[in-house]
Each structure stands twice: as structure tokens, then as C-alpha cells.
Amino acid sequence: MARETGRSTLAGIAAEAGVSVSAVSKVLNGRTDVAAGTRARIAALLRRDGYQVASRLGFGVVDLLIATLHTPWAEELLRGTVQAADEAGASVVVSTVDSPGGFTAWLNRATARGTDGALTVLNLPDSSELQRLAAARIPLVVIDPPEEPGPGIRSVGTTNWQGCLTATRHLIELGHRRIAIIGGPEHLWSSRARLAGYRAALEAAGLEPAGREAAGRAGPAELIRRDQFCAEGGRRQARELLALPQPPTAIVAGNDAQAFGVLQALGERGLRAPQNLSVVGFDDVPVASWATPALTTVRQPLAAMAATAFRMLHAPGSGGAGTGEPHHIELATTLVIRESTGPAPRVI
Amino acid sequence: MARETGRSTLAGIAAEAGVSVSAVSKVLNGRTDVAAGTRARIAALLRRDGYQVASRLGFGVVDLLIATLHTPWAEELLRGTVQAADEAGASVVVSTVDSPGGFTAWLNRATARGTDGALTVLNLPDSSELQRLAAARIPLVVIDPPEEPGPGIRSVGTTNWQGCLTATRHLIELGHRRIAIIGGPEHLWSSRARLAGYRAALEAAGLEPAGREAAGRAGPAELIRRDQFCAEGGRRQARELLALPQPPTAIVAGNDAQAFGVLQALGERGLRAPQNLSVVGFDDVPVASWATPALTTVRQPLAAMAATAFRMLHAPGSGGAGTGEPHHIELATTLVIRESTGPAPRVI
Numbered sequence: 153m154a155r156e157t158g159r160s161t162l163a164g165i166a167a168e169a170g171v172s173v174s175a176v177s178k179v180l181n182g183r184t185d186v187a188a189g190t191r192a193r194i195a196a197l198l199r200r201d202g203y204q205v206a207s208r209l210g211f212g213v214v215d216l217l218i219a220t221l222h223t224p225w226a227e228e229l230l231r232g233t234v235q236a237a238d239e240a241g242a243s244v245v246v247s248t249v250d251s252p253g254g255f256t257a258w259l260n261r262a263t264a265r266g267t268d269g270a271l272t273v274l275n276l277p278d279s280s281e282l283q284r285l286a287a288a289r290i291p292l293v294v295i296d297p298p299e300e301p302g303p304g305i306r307s308v309g310t311t312n313w314q315g316c317l318t319a320t321r322h323l324i325e326l327g328h329r330r331i332a333i334i335g336g337p338e339h340l341w342s343s344r345a346r347l348a349g350y351r352a353a354l355e356a357a358g359l360e361p362a363g364r365e366a367a368g369r370a371g372p373a374e375l376i377r378r379d380q381f382c383a384e385g386g387r388r389q390a391r392e393l394l395a396l397p398q399p400p401t402a403i404v405a406g407n408d409a410q411a412f413g414v415l416q417a418l419g420e421r422g423l424r425a426p427q428n429l430s431v432v433g434f435d436d437v438p439v440a441s442w443a444t445p446a447l448t449t450v451r452q453p454l455a456a457m458a459a460t461a462f463r464m465l466h467a468p469g470s471g472g473a474g475t476g477e478p479h480h481i482e483l484a485t486t487l488v489i490r491e492s493t494g495p496a497p498r499v500i
Numbered sequence: 501m502a503r504e505t506g507r508s509t510l511a512g513i514a515a516e517a518g519v520s521v522s523a524v525s526k527v528l529n530g531r532t533d534v535a536a537g538t539r540a541r542i543a544a545l546l547r548r549d550g551y552q553v554a555s556r557l558g559f560g561v562v563d564l565l566i567a568t569l570h571t572p573w574a575e576e577l578l579r580g581t582v583q584a585a586d587e588a589g590a591s592v593v594v595s596t597v598d599s600p601g602g603f604t605a606w607l608n609r610a611t612a613r614g615t616d617g618a619l620t621v622l623n624l625p626d627s628s629e630l631q632r633l634a635a636a637r638i639p640l641v642v643i644d645p646p647e648e649p650g651p652g653i654r655s656v657g658t659t660n661w662q663g664c665l666t667a668t669r670h671l672i673e674l675g676h677r678r679i680a681i682i683g684g685p686e687h688l689w690s691s692r693a694r695l696a697g698y699r700a701a702l703e704a705a706g707l708e709p710a711g712r713e714a715a716g717r718a719g720p721a722e723l724i725r726r727d728q729f730c731a732e733g734g735r736r737q738a739r740e741l742l743a744l745p746q747p748p749t750a751i752v753a754g755n756d757a758q759a760f761g762v763l764q765a766l767g768e769r770g771l772r773a774p775q776n777l778s779v780v781g782f783d784d785v786p787v788a789s790w791a792t793p794a795l796t797t798v799r800q801p802l803a804a805m806a807a808t809a810f811r812m813l814h815a816p817g818s819g820g821a822g823t824g825e826p827h828h829i830e831l832a833t834t835l836v837i838r839e840s841t842g843p844a845p846r847v848i
Contacts, residue, residue, distance in 0.1 A: 213593075213613070221579040222786055224572055231569040234594050238602075243593045243609055245561075246582050254586075261591055265561070383790040412790035419792040424767070438570055439787050442731040442760035444767040 165197045212242025214462060215262055215290075218273045219250040224437035225407070225454065229273055229295060232458030240462070242268070255281055263288045269465035271458070274298050274340075276305065293461040299341050301480040308461045308481050312342045315450040315485030316349030316404060319432040322448070322487055323402040324357045327496035328430060332375035332400035334389045334410050343406065346434065347376070350404055375400055379410065386413025394421060394429075401429060401496045408433035408440045411447050411492070426494030436488050445491035453483045513545045560590025562810060563610055563638075566621040567598040572785035573755070573802065577621055577643060580806030588810070590616070603629055611636045617813035619806070622646050622688075624653065641809040647689050649828040656809045656829050660690045663798040663833030664697030664752060667780040670796070670835055671750040672705045675844035676778060680723035680748035682737045682758050691754065694782065695724070698752055723748055727758065734761025742769060742777075749777060749844045756781035756788045759795050759840070774842030784836050793839035801831045 162180070166173045171190060178186050179194040186194070216233050218226050230246060237244045245267070247258045255277065262270070269291040276298055277285065282305070285292050294307040301307040316333075323331050333350045336343035354360070360372055374396060379385030386405055393400055394417060405411035411433035418425055425431050425445055433440055433449035440447040460481060467477055510528070514521045519538060526534050527542040534542070564581050566574050578594060585592045593615070595606045603625065610618070617639040624647055625633065625640065633640050642655040649655040664681075671679050681698045684691035702708070708720055722744060727733030734753055741748055742765060753759035759781030766773060773779050773793055781788055781797035788795040808829060815825055 221575060221582060224575070224787065227569060227572070227575040227578075230575075230578070230594065231596075234569060234596055238596065238605070241605070241609060243595070243613065245591045246578065246594050247591070248579075248582055248586065257586070257589075261589065265591065409790065412787075412792075415792045416790075416794070419772070439572065439760075439790070442757065442764075442787070442791075444760075444763045444792060446764070 160197075160201045165194065165201065169194050169197055212237070212240060213245060213265070213267050214242055214465060215245045215247060215258070215267045215270045216273070217247050217249040217255075217258060217270060217275065219248065219275060221246075221248055223409070224439050225435055226273065228437060228454035229458045232455030233271060233462055235455065236459035236462040249275070252278075252281075259284060259288065262290065269293070271295055271461050271465070291465050293464045295457055295461050297341060297480075298339070301341075303479045306464050306477075306479050308457050308464065308483070309342070310452045310457060311482045311484050312345035313349040313352070315434060315452070315487075316346035317353045318349075318485065318487045319404050319434070319450050320350045320353035321357070322489070322493065323404070323430055323432065324353060324359070326402075326430065326493060328400075328402040329359060329496065330375070330398065330400045331402045331404065332377065332393050333404040334377045334379060334386055334406050334414070336378065336381045336406040338378055343378070346406065379406070381407045381409060383409045383413035383416065386410030387416045388413070390414040390417035391420070394418070394423070399429075402431070402493070403429065404432050404434075406434060408435045408437050408447060408449055411440075411449065412443060415443060415492070425492045428497065430493040430496070432493060440488075441490065443492065448490045448493040449488050451486045451488050453485070457483055508545075508549050513542065513549065517542050517545055560585070560588060561593060561613070561615050562590055562813060563593045563595060563606070563615045563618045564621070565595050565597040565603075565606060565618055565623065567596065567623060569594075569596060571757070572787050573783055574621065576785060576802035577806045580803030581619060581810055583803065584807035584810040597623070600626075600629075607632055607636065607638075610638065617641070619643055619809050619813070639813050641812045643805055643809050645689060645828075646687070649689075651827045654812050654825075654827050656805050656812065656831070657690070658800045658805060659830045659832050660693035661697040661700070663782060663800070663835075664694035665701045666697075666833065666835045667752050667782070667798050668698045668701035669705070670837070670841065671752070671778055671780065672701060672707070674750075674778065674841060676748075676750040677707060677844065678723070678746065678748045679750045679752065680725065680741050681752040682725045682727060682734055682754050682762070684726065684729045684754040686726060691726070694754065727754070729755045729757060731757045731761035731764065734758030735764045736761070738762040738765035739768070742766070742771070747777075750841070751777065751779050753779060753781050756783045756785050756795060756797055759788075759797065760791055763791060763840070773840045776845065778841040778844070780841055788836075789838065791840065796838045796841040797836050799834045799836050801833070805831055 162176045163173050166176045171194060175186050176194055179191050180198060214237055216230060220226060234244050249255050249258050267290055271293050273295045276294055294305055296309055297307040320331060333347060335347050377389040379389050390403060390413060403414050405414055411431050414431045415425060418429060423429065433447045436449045436451035440449050510524045511521050514524045519542060523534050524542055527539050528546060562585055564578060568574060582592050597603050597606050615638055619641050621643045624642055624645055642653055644657055645655040668679060681695065683695050725737040727737050738751060738761060741751065751762050753762055759779050762779045763773060766777060771777065781795045784797045784799035788797050808831065
């Protein structure tokens with residue numbers, strides 16, 4: 153941590169900077185309740201003498217690591233992070249990290265300049281990466297953890313189970329009985345929670361829980377699909393669902409992109425929502441209201457999730473167990489009813 | 501630039517850091533061809549002695565200032581900037597700046613930590629802001645300048661005139677004769693260029709240039725509309741166009757969001773594209789292919805525009821006239837033909 157020679161005491165640095173020892177100590181510990189200019193001056197002196205300052209910039213920088221910026225979903229998370237940082241007078245550095253090599257390159261840059269913490273999206277660093285983060289004293293919060301969030305890592309998610317339950321119940325209340333679901337990739341924690349929410353809604357309504365039987369005959373299992381979280385995945389599955397001898401009257405899509413794909417599959421057959429089929433999305437990205445018809449969807453509070461993650465980075469007890477701070481927080485979804493859902497068509 | 505006292509010579513700093521004077525000089529001038537660790541060490545010594553180092557971080561940071569992150573368009577620009585920065589080993593700080601107060605807050609943060617340059621999107625800083633940027637030695641490149649790009653400011657745009665000409669010509673080639681346009685806000689340079697491109701295509705085809713007469717009677721002027729660059733704006737104008745005694749058979753939308761709105765207006769009347777009306781968008785944001793039907797649109801090379809702007813920041817002769825470097829670059833659009841355009845319906 154310190155150079156072998158020439159290291160001043162904190163008191164010496166305080167005297168040199170013309171501030172109190174307490175102020176120097178605060179800066180050393182990354183506290184932000186020291187005026188920015190003073191903080192920068194103290195941090196420079198500390199670094200000169202080999203001290204590791206929490207942020208080498210002497211002001212707030214948070215890194216947002218995201219695998220792809222190619223989705224409206226990612227953009228909402230970014231927007232929330234930037235907004236929370238703006239309010240805190242901090243800066244957000246955005247990096248796309250989608251490989252171990254990318255992580256290393258990012259970490260090198262981040263440690264060279266210093267950072268007050270890292271937010272990763274849909275990405276749980278592996279144990280070697282976690283060790284390197286800890287060694288560099290970079291706190292971490294995971295947004296939308298891809299696996300079951302364990303106590304060793306702090307994370308923020310959304311109530312996926314409740315969200316899909318609400319969406320399915322909405323369709324049941326509209327009179328739908330044959331309701332399909334297109335889930336996301338099975339390895340994702342969120343996909344599993346959403347599927348369970350769908351099943352819970354059907355069971356609560358006394359409807360046959362789709363997918364429990366199936367073997368041998370064309371039963372409700374055919375209504376449970378999985379695909380990538382993209383429009384193409386939704387279109388592919390909806391094409392197959394619409395081609396069933398007994399197609400569903402409603403589809404719960406894994407996300408808004410898939411719901412757009414469902415609308416495309418309907419269009420290909422000259423069908424429309426909600427007259428021929430109801431569709432519910434998930435996320436409520438800004439473009440959800442651009443669809444024809446505008447998407448009924450489950451709103452993930454993406455901006456609030458990002459803001460919460462930002463605050464968790466700076467919460468006391470960061471990264472430690474037994475501090476009484478929860479290691480995982482889920483923010484509630486809300487159902488946004490627009491025009492893509494309607495009464496079930498009367499089936500013969 | 502230098503403190504009054506205690507300033508070392510560059511040679512002295514080179515000796516202290518154990519590097520060549522040339523390396524110190526490079527760091528002082530913000531060159532990046534010095535290893536990151538060495539650069540950071542030299543930069544720290546320079547700063548200690550009161551030298552103004554091009555980036556106070558001793559490594560690359562670029563600021564991206566954007567009014568709103570709430571559109572897929574903004575996201576593509578961000579993606580391009582992050583990608584170019586990644587390749588250069590630099591970091592991108594993203595800030596939303598939509599007011600003079602926001603600009604000042606950003607500038608305070610940026611000068612406190614240092615930055616190698618600022619990219620602003622659709623935003624031309626006013627003369628006071630430009631002065632403050634110059635005083636802080638922060639180079640600037642404007643992406644998609646909202647006004648005619650003058651020689652004093654470097655900027656990157658797209659070939660709006662050509663893009664809209666190509667889109668309109670595509671419709672003419674499909675047999676359309678009654679072609680409407682929904683433009684963006686008139687104060688925007690890009691909106692004016694696109695409208696001119698539309699007119700040029702009509703004139704080149706020997707078609708009555710819409711909007712030249714109109715006074716007194718319902719003529720082609722009714723086919724020239726303007727609204728905000730959002731889905732709601734497109735829907736509003738398309739509703740009026742479809743309600744005309746003689747509606748158009750094709751609409752050139754100001755951007756993809758407006759084109760989505762046109763599709764919604766069609767849906768409200770039980771009409772479809774391209775059977776009843778052809779629609780062309782502008783931008784080719786990722787969600788353009790999610791529409792029903794997938795949007796034919798004019799692709800702006802948004803990611804390439806951002807990457808070009810990033811490189812312009814570091815180009816020699818930054819900010820000076822007479823260096824032979826162009827102050828404004830436009831990257832070509834391309835027409836992406838998908839499913840929302842088709843042959844003109846036979847009109848009675």
C-alpha cells in the first residue's frame with residue numbers, strides 16, 4: 153500500500169494541505185463529505201506518498217459494465233445510473249464487457265484511473281474476477297443477477313415471479329383459458345421466476361397447470377416455449393403456436409422484444425391483436441408504446457433499479473455480511489395495460 | 501500553467517520518473533503512445549509541479565453529453581462512442597445535459613477530474629459555453645449539429661439530404677405518385693435537409709413539387725407535415741393524412757419513431773402497410789426491424805458517426821482553422837428495404 157520510503161504520516165499530509173487530519177482520513181476512506189477541490193488536493197498528496205485512495209480521482213466515478221448496448225432495456229438501466237450519478241455529482245463510465253478479456257481490459261483501465269465502484273448488468277463476475285475486484289477495492293453491485301443471488305454479492309433485481317403472475321392473471325380475468333408463455337433462456341434466474349409466476353396464476357385460477365403432463369399427447373405443454381429475448385425469438389415461437397391445431401388465445405411473452413415478434417407473426421397471417429390474440433410483454437421499454445397495438449406489458453422499474461444499485465455501492469457495510477443490510481433487493485413490477493390485450497375470442 | 505515556485509523542469513521530472521524527456525513531453529501533450537502505468541506516474545509528477553496535463557487522469561477519458569437517453573437513437577450513438585473508446589483503451593463518461601445549469605454542473609465535474617474531450621449530441625454549446633470549454637482546454641466535437649455547421653466548431657453528421665432523396669425515389673420507383681412527408685422540427689438543420697431531399701426526388705421524377713403552391717386549394721402542400729420526432733407525432737400527422745379526401749399512398753416519416761406512429765394510425769383504421777400505404781422511416785434504430793411490418797428505413801451510420809467524432813477529438817489541428825482538416829464530416833446513409841414499402845395501390 154505504501155512506498156517503502158518517503159511516506160508522510162496523515163498528520164504531515166494534513167499540515168501540508170492545510171486541513172484537519174480527519175479530512176485526510178475521510179478522503180483516504182473514500183468519503184465524499186469533503187469539498188471536491190479539497191478532496192482532489194488531499195488525494196493528490198496521498199497518492200504522491202503511496203497511499204491507496206478509495207477513488208484516485210478524488211471525486212465520484214462509477215463504472216457501468218454491460219454486455220451489449222444494443223437493446224432499449226440496457227439503455228433504461230444506463231439512463232437510471234446516469235441520473236442517480238448526476239444527482240450525486242458523480243460521473244458514470246460506460247464499458248461494454250462481454251468476455252473475460254474484456255473484463256481484464258476494463259479492470260486495467262479502471263484501476264489505472266480509479267473508480268468508486270462497478271455495476272454489472274446481467275453479469276456475475278467469476279470467482280477470479282471477484283478476487284481481482286476485491287484486491288483493487290472496487291465494490292460491486294450486480295443488476296438483474298443471472299443466477300440465484302447469493303449472500304456474498306450484492307444485487308438488485310425486479311419481482312419477476314410476481315410480474316408474470318400479474319400478467320397471466322390479467323389474461324385470465326379477460327376470459328382467456330388457453331394461455332401460452334414464451335420464456336427466456338432457461339439458465340437465467342429471471343426466466344425461471346417468470347415461468348413459475350405464470351404457473352402460479354393458472355393454478356390459482358383452477359386452470360390446468362400447463363406443462364405438467366404432455367407426455368404422449370398434444371397437451372398444454374405445447375403452450376410453454378422458450379427462446380432468446382429478441383423479436384426473432386418471439387416471432388419464431390408465435391408462428392409455431394399459431395400453427396397448432398388448437399392455438400392459444402393469449403401469449404405471455406418473455407420480454408417486449410419477443411412481444412413485438414408475436415405481433416409480427418400475427419401480421420404474417422393477417423391477424424391482429426387483441427381481436428385474434430392477446431399479447432403481454434415484459435419490461436416496458438420506451439418503445440413498447442410504439443407497437444401496433446401499443447403493448448400491454450409488465451413494467452420493470454429499470455431506472456429505479458439502476459439508481460438503487462448506485463446507492464448500494466455507497467451503502468455502509470459494503471460487501472460485508474452481518475451488517476444488517478440486505479444483499480439483494482427486488483423492486484416491484486407493475487402491469488401497464490395498453491391495447492394489445494382484450495377479451496378472449498369466443499372459441500368454437 | 502505552472503506554479504510560481506517549486507516547478508521542476510521536464511528533464512528533472514524525467515529523471516525522477518526514470519524516463520526520457522520525450523516521454524514526459526508526450527504525456528504533457530496528451531499523447532497516448534506511452535504505457536498506461538508510466539503515463540500515470542509521469543502525469544502525477546507533472547501535476548504535482550503545477551503542469552497542466554492534457555488529461556489529468558493520465559489516460560483517456562472522453563465525455564459524451566446527451567440531452568436525453570430515452571431513445572434508441574441516442575443509444576446507438578453511445579454504443580459507437582463506447583466501442584471506439586474501448587479500442588483506444590479509453591473510458592467514456594456519459595452525462596445527460598439538457599440545460600445551461602446542467603452544462604455548468606457537468607463542466608465543473610469534468611474539469612475537477614480532467615477529460616480529453618467532449619462529444620455533444622444534437623447540441624451546440626452557446627458562445628459562453630464554448631469559451632468555458634476553450635478555457636478548460638477541452639476539445640469539442642458536435643454530433644448531428646442542430647444548426648448549419650460553421651467552421652469554428654468541428655462536427656459529424658449524416659447525409660440527410662441524400663437519405664431522404666433516396667427514400668423518396670424508392671417510393672417513386674414503386675409507382676407512388678402521391679407521397680407525403682412528415683418532417684421533424686423546422687429549426688433543426690437535419691429536418692430542413694431531409695425535406696429538401698424529398699423535394700429534389702419529386703422534381704427529378706417530373707412530379708409536381710409538393711408544397712410549392714397550395715394557397716387557396718387543397719393541393720400537395722397538405723402532404724408536407726411537421727411534428728416532433730416521436731411515435732405520437734407520426735401517429736397524429738398520419739391520422740390527418742389518412743383523413744384527407746385524397747390520402748397519400750406513401751409516407752416518408754421523419755424518423756423511425758414517427759414511422760411506428762404511422763403504422764399505429766393505419767392499425768386504428770384496420771389498414772396495413774404496405775398493402776394500403778407504404779412507409780419509410782429514417783435512422784434504422786435496432787427496433788426498426790421489430791415493427792409489423794419490419795420498417796424500410798434510411799440507415800444513419802450512428803455508431804460510425806460516434807466513432808468518427810471520437811477520432812476527430814484527437815486529430816491534429818484540433819479546433820484550429822487552416823489545418824487542412826475539414827471542420828464537418830457527413831457519413832453516407834443507406835436505404836434498408838424491408839417490408840413496409842411496396843407497389844402503389846391502384847387508385848380509382
